[in-house]
Amino acid sequence: MAGHTGGRLMEQTASARLKSQRKKRFRQNIPLLILFVPIILYFAIFKYAPMLGLVIAFKDYSFRDGILGSPWIGIDNFKLLFDNPMMLEIIRNTLILSLLNIIVGFPFPIMLAILINEVRKAWFKKTVQTLVYLPHFLNWVIIGGIIVTLFAQQAGTINLLLEKLTGSIYPFLYNELSWITIYVGSGIWKSMGWGAIIYLAALSAISPDLYEAASIDGASKWRQMWHITLPGIRSTIVLVFILSMGNLMEVGFDHVYVLQNSAVSSISEVISTWNYKMGLRGNQFSVGAALGLFESLIGLIFVITANRIARRYGESIW
Known part of the structure; x- marks a missing residue:
């Protein structure tokens, strides 16, 4: 019983140490993550957001009605x-x-x-x-x-x-x-x-x-x-x-x-x-x-x- 308890304590200690290392690594990498933010914004705004416009492939699109107002025509x-x-x-x-x-x-x-x-x-x-x-x-x-x-x-x-x-x-x-x-x-x-x-x-x-x-x-x-x-x-x-x-x-x-x-x-x-x-x-x-x-x-x-x-x-x- 004592051995089982000791094993659990060792696992908890190891888990706590691992979490501490991860937090420390995250704090160390914060400057790099901040530098990466413009890249994420670039892809989100200019690459992924325009994909929403693909919906017009399934619509009879016109400038007057716009993307949301144009009628659906399927395939x-x-x-x-x-x-x-x-x-x-x-x-x-x-x-x-x-x-x-x-x-x-x-x-x-x-x-x-x-x-x-x-x-x-x-x-x-x-x-x-x-x-x-x-x-x-x-x-x-x-x-x-x-x-x-x-x-x-x-x-x-x-x-x-x-x-x-x-x-x-x-x-x-x-x-x-x-x-x-x-x-x-x-x-x-x-x-x-x-x-x-x-x-x-x-x-x-x-x-x-x-x-x-x-x-x-x-x-x-x-x-x-x-x-x-x-x-x-x-x-x-x-x-x-x-x-x-x-x-x-x-x-x-x-x-x-x-x-x-x-x-x-x-x-x-x-x-x-x-x-x-x-x-x-x-x-x-x-x-x-x-x-x-x-x-x-x-x-x-x-x-x-x-x-x-x-x-x-x-x-x-x-």
Whole structure:
């Protein structure tokens, strides 16, 4: 009996000590929690509060009646969307361009980060980093102007050179295959430098001792990359890949819109551009909200699916 009582006293003492430690830790972290308050407010006001507006996807919305006063029409907006004969083509285009962005573009930041990490001259490394990061800070309107200057059919720099060399020109921006190539290539050029920052941070966490040991054992640079570098950043690669799957249905409006033209509309018309033309310019706000909600739900499904697959290999993010 005495032993049982003593055990309970020890448990109570341990529990009280644990609570005291938690309170102490909380008090120590109060400055950090205060710093975190603006972040919480930002997401609450600009990310979560606007989600309430998704209710118009199930209403016949009008400015006069407002969100609350507009009549409910259930899923009629979704029926209207998928009765549109163009919708399957628009979804197909979105998936094709998104998959090309991910499949073709995903390895480039990884390769760039590994190459930059191998540079030993500090001045050269900083110069290269600055040059490859710079396109990220350019607006798509500027990049679209650069692309038109280079690839325009009549006065484009490349076609002027082709005409001098071969006597003929090529409609780069009016042929579907070349348009897709330019679209994917310009996306890689703009984003790979910024994307490499994440992988460079992950590479800095790999111990140099591993490379020294591998070098002593006679491993080449390729062997070191395959057996040390890539496994060392594998969790980061999986994390970025899972997050990128959430954007599979979101090609991005600016990128497509600045390169779009009627000659390639059969491949360049995607959800975001159609939503802008019909939802905003056509004043079909409820239909646009319905399509945006559909796009977000599909993206959520892709993220969950990718995470479950990664979980089987011990690399999930939740």
